[in-house]
Amino acid sequence: MRILVVEDDSRISSFLWKGLEEAGYIVQLASDGYEARDLITAEQWDLFILDVMLPDIDGLQLAQLIRYKKIDTPVLMLSALGEAEDKIKALDIGADDYLVKPFHFPELLSRIKALRRRYALHYAPDETLQCADLTVNMDTNLVQRNGNEIQLSAKEFKLLVYLLENKNKIVSRTQILNTVWNTNMDTFTNVVDVYISYLRNKIDNNFPDKLIKTVKGRGYMIAGDK
Structure with a gap:
């Protein structure tokens, strides 16, 4: 399973990369929205993990781009913004899940598995x-x-x-x-x-x-x- 993680905080991205790799996933990191935009369309991914607050193209804009390109890959948003309206906005533009920072890593893994199960039920990808x-x-x-x-x-x-x-x-x-x-x-x-x-x-x-x-x-x- 190939995951694109878009996170501008090097401490958090390093933590995510190490934990996801240890869990058996193939992880690619992008530190800004421009780099992420190119990677989103250049390769195939099984999951996008997007930080909402990025310095250029933000995570919400990236999620919109993903859906505009008719890419049905699951999108998990990460954000320090935990208000209901923040979550609703992200889900309305095409995100599949929203996790508030700080979070426990086992919860992230659980949500990833849940997203993949839902995706498999709808699209039945060839494994x-x-x-x-x-x-x-x-x-x-x-x-x-x-x-x-x-x-x-x-x-x-x-x-x-x-x-x-x-x-x-x-x-x-x-x-x-x-x-x-x-x-x-x-x-x-x-x-x-x-x-x-x-x-x-x-x-x-x-x-x-x-x-x-x-x-x-x-x-x-x-x-x-x-």
């Missing part, structure tokens, strides 16, 4: 990612190729999921770093190459059809017949 004979069950984290189970580390799994979510598309090392390692520092790009090698050893080496491709000068992609 299996597939490329050729490679499948990843997102409910159980089971990875299989041609029916054979493949054991992956947590980072290898996140990397594979990101490649599959962008199947047949080139993703740069920087994009991978942003999503899987939550950093865009160029000095870490060799880490991506190392983990791509780890994945290839487990996903491709024992099979005649190689799914993970290197696109020289641009990045990587996973591609297959399905």
Whole structure:
């Protein structure tokens, strides 16, 4: 499950990122509305967590943008404003839930699960990612190729999921770093190459059809017949 967290307070965003990652979610942070606006439309997300009070484009405007773009992904608003009219305004423009700061982290996790359950009931998303004979069950984290189970580390799994979510598309090392390692520092790009090698050893080496491709000068992609 991929979550975009938009929060300008570095202390709070760090707290959210650490807790959500430990809970098993893939988290991308945005510190302002402009960065968030680009990420909202550039990639697919399973949940948006938006701070209401941002210095430029605020969380309410971002929620409006999400619904204007006909993106049905759940939106959870975070705010220090706890008055009834504040909550009503957010819900009226398309937010699905509203949590007042400060909050207990277990409550946030509970609300995330509730939002995803409601979303699944309405939209019944496919919980299996597939490329050729490679499948990843997102409910159980089971990875299989041609029916054979493949054991992956947590980072290898996140990397594979990101490649599959962008199947047949080139993703740069920087994009991978942003999503899987939550950093865009160029000095870490060799880490991506190392983990791509780890994945290839487990996903491709024992099979005649190689799914993970290197696109020289641009990045990587996973591609297959399905």
